[in-house]
Amino acid sequence: EAGVTQFPSHSVIEKGQTVTLRCDPISGHDNLYWYRRVMGKEIKFLLHFVKESKQDESGMPNNRFLAERTGGTYSTLKVQPAELEDSGVYFCASSQDTAGGGTDTQYFGPGTRLTVL
Amino acid sequence: QKEVEQDPGPLSVPEGAIVSLNCTYSNSAFQYFMWYRQYSRKGPELLMYTYSSGNKEDGRFTAQVDKSSKYISLFIRDSQPSDSATYLCAMRTGGFKTIFGAGTRLFVKA
Numbered sequence: 001e002a003g004v005t006q007f008p009s010h011s012v013i014e015k016g017q018t019v020t021l022r023c024d025p026i027s028g029h030d031n032l033y034w035y036r037r038v039m040g041k042e043i044k045f046l047l048h049f050v051k052e053s054k055q056d057e058s059g060m061p062n063n064r065f066l067a068e069r070t071g072g073t074y075s076t077l078k079v080q081p082a083e084l085e086d087s088g089v090y091f092c093a094s095s096q097d098t099a100g101g102g103t104d105t106q107y108f109g110p111g112t113r114l115t116v117l
Numbered sequence: 118q119k120e121v122e123q124d125p126g127p128l129s130v131p132e133g134a135i136v137s138l139n140c141t142y143s144n145s146a147f148q149y150f151m152w153y154r155q156y157s158r159k160g161p162e163l164l165m166y167t168y169s170s171g172n173k174e175d176g177r178f179t180a181q182v183d184k185s186s187k188y189i190s191l192f193i194r195d196s197q198p199s200d201s202a203t204y205l206c207a208m209r210t211g212g213f214k215t216i217f218g219a220g221t222r223l224f225v226k227a
Contacts (some may be wrong), residue, residue, distance in 0.1 A: 004160070031213065042121070043161070043205065043217040056214060091160055095213075102149035102168070102211045108160030 002026065004109035006092050012115045018080040021112045025074070025094030032075050033095075033106060034067060038088040049075060061086075082116045089113050120144050123206055123218030132227050136193040140206035140218045143187065147208040147216075150182050152191045155203045155220065164204075165191065196225045 005024045013019050025032050034046040046065070047057040051072035060067070064083070069075040079086055093106040123140045130136055138152075148169055153161035165180040167173045167189075173180045179192040189208075193200055206218040 033213070033215075035215075035217075042119070042123075042219040045214050045216070048213050056212070058214070093160075102209050103166075104213055105163055105166070106213075106215065108153075108162070110158065110160050 004092055004094050004107055006090075006109040006112050008112060009110065010113045010115075012117065013082055014117050015084055016081045018078065019082055019114060021077045021079075021090050021092075021114070023075045023077070023092030023094075023109060025092070026107055029094035029096055029107075030072070031095040031104065031106075032069060033093040034075070034077055035091040035093065035108075036088050037091065037111075038085070043091065046077075079114075082114075084116050087114055087116045118143060120216050121206060121208060121218040124221055125219050127222040127224055129224040129226060130196055132196060132198060132225055134196050134225075136196050136200070136223060136225075137190060138193075138204050138206075138221050138223070139188060139190040141186075141188050142208060144208075144210070144216075145184075145187065146210040148211055149209040150180070150189050151207040151209075151215070152178075152180055153205040153207055153217075155205060157202075161205055196223075198225050198227045201225050 007022045032049040037043045045059040048055045049069045066078045089111040091111045093108045095106045152165040154164045155161045170184045177194045181190045203220040205220040
């Protein structure tokens with residue numbers, strides 16, 4: 001079974017440019033999550049999709065970040081315009097729907113390393 | 118104050134040693150406790166999961182949760198060089214949102 005895949009693995013852009021990150025979850029997983037790790041800090045939750053609906057986007061830093069999951073399959077995270085503080089590793093995770101979120105096993109992708117110059 | 122505190126290390130031990138990793142937390146609503154292992158340039162991988170207080174053992178790994186002290190631990194017995202990785206504690210109240218510690222870098226020397 002293929003795991004969670006993310007593209008690109010690395011992205012280097014200039015401040016003010018736009019970048020789009022893509023995540024392909026494990027087939028059949030309704031839940032999709034985005035997380036971010038800024039250098040030296042802990043991994044932080046950004047948002048949670050259930051199929052194509054945003055269930056929780058409380059972790060999105062500001063309106064420069066836009067996440068979509070059309071058709072409930074892959075997801076994109078767009079940063080526009082990018083700022084220096086957006087640099088970090090962006091992780092995507094997916095999971096099957098369960099009765100309760102606490103027991104949900106989330107499978108992580110390898111991450112996209114974003115550098116904003 | 119961070120919700121979850123974890124010493125980033127690094128922690129260096131000889132092969133065969135018992136490793137003790139731990140986290141403290143401030144939110145008493147946390148009920149689900151996890152340990153993830155992350156190798157360099159990879160995503161976190163779930164290692165152990167515990168609900169509420171108590172112990173859980175899986176092979177060389179033992180997870181402990183003490184809710185009264187808001188303290189969780191992961192013990193690794195007979196550590197191997199292949200255990201060298203970053204270990205992240207993580208917690209949830211009951212929903213899907215996961216709160217992570219900063220991670221502890223572990224090096225096991227052959």
